[in-house]
Amino acid sequence: MGGRGRGSRSRTQRKHFRDGRENVWKRSKSDSTSSDPNGNGNSENKTHWKPFSTQNSAFDEYYKEQGIVTAEEWDTFIEVLRTPLPAAFRINPSSQFCEDIKSQLENDFMNSLKAETTDGGEVEAIRPLPWYPDNLAWHSNFSRMQLRKNQTLERFHEFLKLENEIGNITRQEAVSMVPPLFLDVCPDHFVLDMCAAPGSKTFQLLEIIYQSTKPGSLPDGMVMANDLDVQRCNLLIHQTKRMCTANLIVTNNEAQHFPGCRADKNGSKASEMEIEPQISQLLFDRVLCDVPCSGDGTLRKAPDMWRKWNPGMANGLHSLQIQIAMRGTLMKYSN
Numbered sequence: 001m002g003g004r005g006r007g008s009r010s011r012t013q014r015k016h017f018r019d020g021r022e023n024v025w026k027r028s029k030s031d032s033t034s035s036d037p038n039g040n041g042n043s044e045n046k047t048h049w050k051p052f053s054t055q056n057s058a059f060d061e062y063y064k065e066q067g068i069v070t071a072e073e074w075d076t077f078i079e080v081l082r083t084p085l086p087a088a089f090r091i092n093p094s095s096q097f098c099e100d101i102k103s104q105l106e107n108d109f110m111n112s113l114k115a116e117t118t119d120g121g122e123v124e125a126i127r128p129l130p131w132y133p134d135n136l137a138w139h140s141n142f143s144r145m146q147l148r149k150n151q152t153l154e155r156f157h158e159f160l161k162l163e164n165e166i167g168n169i170t171r172q173e174a175v176s177m178v179p180p181l182f183l184d185v186c187p188d189h190f191v192l193d194m195c196a197a198p199g200s201k202t203f204q205l206l207e208i209i210y211q212s213t214k215p216g217s218l219p220d221g222m223v224m225a226n227d228l229d230v231q232r233c234n235l236l237i238h239q240t241k242r243m244c245t246a247n248l249i250v251t252n253n254e255a256q257h258f259p260g261c262r263a264d265k266n267g268s269k270a271s272e273m274e275i276e277p278q279i280s281q282l283l284f285d286r287v288l289c290d291v292p293c294s295g296d297g298t299l300r301k302a303p304d305m306w307r308k309w310n311p312g313m314a315n316g317l318h319s320l321q322i323q324i325a326m327r328g329t330l331m332k333y334s335n
């Protein structure tokens, strides 16, 4: 046995596990064989858990040069990047079980999970995000790794997995929920999501479009979700099929060269006297450009990035971001 069970961890390792820092622990490949090549020795000697190094001098140099973070805030900034990202999720307001789910969170899980806070302090284990309307978005104090590994969280983890699978909730980083809120989308809007995969924001946009639709009817709005990467488009389709919607079109184009679309936007509302539909350039009421970014925030989810990070990962994005944003403006305002 490779000594992965709880009992084989050292005291220091167990402390890190309790502290919620377990996702920076990983057994290196060589560890599994180096100490006991015959595989029949003392299990204490067999495994050497090593933390990922959460330092990268090129990263420090690059970000200090950018001047985004002040010298006084530097240590806090780095400390936050070293802290595992807490899991967050959103309740689908168009689900018929929306209120049941809210009530289960408020009356059951908020109490039963209290004892499981990582620091044993006063902080609530789960709580609604105060800036998201109607208590629909929730924040937990547990990282995804803790949810997977900690047995006392199993019931909550199963709940999240099941409700996510059937589309009643969506697991999504809190920060990723912000842009669709700012767009102020209405149920009759045509929305273009230019860099959409894997589709968490597309799903959120669809939720907003469906929010005031009566069960059994379709909203007037729609979302066109585009991504350059065909495999990621597949992921997006997998994500959004949980919504069972006819109001979504998925396309696979370069956003900076997104083709003009022609459609009869008012087709369903045209007067009976009109014989020819009025085909015109399709313009969008809202355009979301969630352009590729450096992804440096993912250090909190994937600590091996500390080792892999290099400045090339941050450069080269700027011109693409501008091109996509310009095309997005055209799709909204001009033909």
Ligand SMILES: C[S@@+](CC[C@H](N)C(=O)[O-])C[C@H]1O[C@@H](n2cnc3c(N)ncnc32)[C@H](O)[C@@H]1O
Pocket: 176, 194, 195, 196, 197, 198, 199, 200, 201, 202, 226, 227, 228, 229, 232, 253, 254, 255, 256, 290, 291, 292, 293, 320
């Ligand atoms: C930040 S991710 C989008 C995340 C997504 N909006 C969500 O909330 O799930 C950026 C996406 O842009 C796509 N992308 C990269 N270059 C692109 C381009 N030139 N045109 C369209 N999509 C592009 C990538 O494949 C990636 O899926």
